Amino acid sequence: MFYILDIIGTIAFSISGVLVALNKRMDPFGIFIIAFVTAVGGGTLRDILLNETPVIWMRDMTFIYVVAITATITILIRNKIDYLRTSLFLFDTIGIGLYTVVGVEKGINAGLHPLICISLGTISACFGGVIRDILCNEIPIIFRKEIYATACILGGIAYFLMSKLPIEEDVVFIVAGCVVISVRLLAVKFKISLPNIYGKA
Amino acid sequence: MFYILDIIGTIAFSISGVLVALNKRMDPFGIFIIAFVTAVGGGTLRDILLNETPVIWMRDMTFIYVVAITATITILIRNKIDYLRTSLFLFDTIGIGLYTVVGVEKGINAGLHPLICISLGTISACFGGVIRDILCNEIPIIFRKEIYATACILGGIAYFLMSKLPIEEDVVFIVAGCVVISVRLLAVKFKISLPNIYGKA
Amino acid sequence: MFYILDIIGTIAFSISGVLVALNKRMDPFGIFIIAFVTAVGGGTLRDILLNETPVIWMRDMTFIYVVAITATITILIRNKIDYLRTSLFLFDTIGIGLYTVVGVEKGINAGLHPLICISLGTISACFGGVIRDILCNEIPIIFRKEIYATACILGGIAYFLMSKLPIEEDVVFIVAGCVVISVRLLAVKFKISLPNIYGKA
Numbered sequence: 046m047f048y049i050l051d052i053i054g055t056i057a058f059s060i061s062g063v064l065v066a067l068n069k070r071m072d073p074f075g076i077f078i079i080a081f082v083t084a085v086g087g088g089t090l091r092d093i094l095l096n097e098t099p100v101i102w103m104r105d106m107t108f109i110y111v112v113a114i115t116a117t118i119t120i121l122i123r124n125k126i127d128y129l130r131t132s133l134f135l136f137d138t139i140g141i142g143l144y145t146v147v148g149v150e151k152g153i154n155a156g157l158h159p160l161i162c163i164s165l166g167t168i169s170a171c172f173g174g175v176i177r178d179i180l181c182n183e184i185p186i187i188f189r190k191e192i193y194a195t196a197c198i199l200g201g202i203a204y205f206l207m208s209k210l211p212i213e214e215d216v217v218f219i220v221a222g223c224v225v226i227s228v229r230l231l232a233v234k235f236k237i238s239l240p241n242i243y244g245k246a
Numbered sequence: 247m248f249y250i251l252d253i254i255g256t257i258a259f260s261i262s263g264v265l266v267a268l269n270k271r272m273d274p275f276g277i278f279i280i281a282f283v284t285a286v287g288g289g290t291l292r293d294i295l296l297n298e299t300p301v302i303w304m305r306d307m308t309f310i311y312v313v314a315i316t317a318t319i320t321i322l323i324r325n326k327i328d329y330l331r332t333s334l335f336l337f338d339t340i341g342i343g344l345y346t347v348v349g350v351e352k353g354i355n356a357g358l359h360p361l362i363c364i365s366l367g368t369i370s371a372c373f374g375g376v377i378r379d380i381l382c383n384e385i386p387i388i389f390r391k392e393i394y395a396t397a398c399i400l401g402g403i404a405y406f407l408m409s410k411l412p413i414e415e416d417v418v419f420i421v422a423g424c425v426v427i428s429v430r431l432l433a434v435k436f437k438i439s440l441p442n443i444y445g446k447a
Numbered sequence: 448m449f450y451i452l453d454i455i456g457t458i459a460f461s462i463s464g465v466l467v468a469l470n471k472r473m474d475p476f477g478i479f480i481i482a483f484v485t486a487v488g489g490g491t492l493r494d495i496l497l498n499e500t501p502v503i504w505m506r507d508m509t510f511i512y513v514v515a516i517t518a519t520i521t522i523l524i525r526n527k528i529d530y531l532r533t534s535l536f537l538f539d540t541i542g543i544g545l546y547t548v549v550g551v552e553k554g555i556n557a558g559l560h561p562l563i564c565i566s567l568g569t570i571s572a573c574f575g576g577v578i579r580d581i582l583c584n585e586i587p588i589i590f591r592k593e594i595y596a597t598a599c600i601l602g603g604i605a606y607f608l609m610s611k612l613p614i615e616e617d618v619v620f621i622v623a624g625c626v627v628i629s630v631r632l633l634a635v636k637f638k639i640s641l642p643n644i645y646g647k648a
Contacts, residue, residue, distance in 0.1 A: 099296060102362075157501065179581060195476055241474075270586065299497065300496060300559065301496060307560050310566070383585065
């Protein structure tokens, strides 16, 4: 089941990469590359930091196929993609929820401090989008608005709080992922953002 | 012979880095750094992904010397460099041809899937230029125009098709490199580009 | 004592990151991330290149705490930070002095060529600022003005010249760090910069 969610996350991140690249009028090759780095960038940095190389997409071909198929379909139906924005947002949110928990687990398996594990989870979930925005010459969106990384951090904290209790590991995994997803959905629905420290514009 | 081609590639990539940095009016130190990352960036990312560290330019001093000498000469003769544009383009193309094949071979030696090997070859050839453009605050040129990475991918495919046939390894190496070079030369000569998916501007 | 200087360097780099991020009107999370990568970015790249992973801030929690506290305080007192500019510049300079020498030493311990060791030192000292500027969508400042990396390179050379003489290692360490600091302070005080190769603007 996690594997399926992982693929859903990859699809969602690929679509978000394609949309940004189309907006910059890149050629099909550029679009594919942006989709690919958005989908695998976070996991790649995580694995390099943990010295788990060759990184994931070099060992499991599924990722490269999923990105290629997703990017092709997205390019073909790009004129109708506006109807898809809501499901896109949902996919993307499921993606960061899952990537966060996988990152946290990898950190725990490597015997790292809880704070570092949460950082790793957040990096896994967010860094793909950061590279996407750098390659497209924009300030990464997660630095500017929306509860995004904050949701990942809260999910990571939930993971550690629950792991102190007598709860099965699978349940911890799922609930922590749901915390990430819920926080982001609620933040967007109720337009909650981090405190504005600049005063009125 | 491959070593000589490798150095020619390094020279060509260094020159291209210097030209972009001069255009941004960087100081001599900045120019050297841009030349260096353009020349070694692709191989560095490849080796980090393969966990072959310390990376190549830390083990073989030749690269750092070649970049330093090339950058110095290019800065000194920068007013006459326009006469050199054609040979520059040729050097650069030889460079990506060679770097592609070296990357593919490294992937094969690490026992990776053919598609990953081709990706590694393309990364080796193209990533230096990507970092150069990011550091100079531009959208990487390979995402925007010209058959560039596409040539690398076709060369990588040629490599694998030939390796199924009873052809000597050295010949496969040279022919695949020539495929990259020919595709790019022909694409530029006949102004071939990837299909425009945006309609008329 | 080195550990204290190391923390002073981390504080100074964090403050510089916060100031750049405030200037870009990032939210508190973005500010913290920029402060963190500015402080640890150089050491992270150095350790990845040397294959010393998990990298330093994953093994020693001090860095993450220091950045968090520094960023919080800097945000709170940001309206008074102009009074601090001089001490900031001094901290920053102490930081690059120390980071340079630590990088050089790590290279020596890995048995690398002196030129590579000096490069590693310079990378440790400068790369954090480079990532900071890339994430904030600016051409990295060290490529454009000021004797910055040049000071690191001169410090690294001083380190190797002294290590040929019968001088105690600790003294070499301190003097080389002071060379970096002095060169930068003098360059800024007397407005020395690298030769202008572009003629009058």
